[in-house]
Amino acid sequence: MIKKILISTGLAAMLLGTAACNTVRGVGDDLQSAADAVDEET
Numbered sequence: 001m002i003k004k005i006l007i008s009t010g011l012a013a014m015l016l017g018t019a020a021c022n023t024v025r026g027v028g029d030d031l032q033s034a035a036d037a038v039d040e041e042t
Contacts, residue, residue: 017027
């Protein structure tokens with residue numbers, strides 16, 4: 001049951017990620033900005 005939930009959550013995250021970023025470059029920019037935000041908080 002937990003495995004199904006994790007798979008569903010992962011697929012949903014990937015779907016939202018691809019919907020939000022139409023290019024690979026956009027995904028990279030989003031990941032970079034997330035990493036920068038984490039660095040600023042620590």
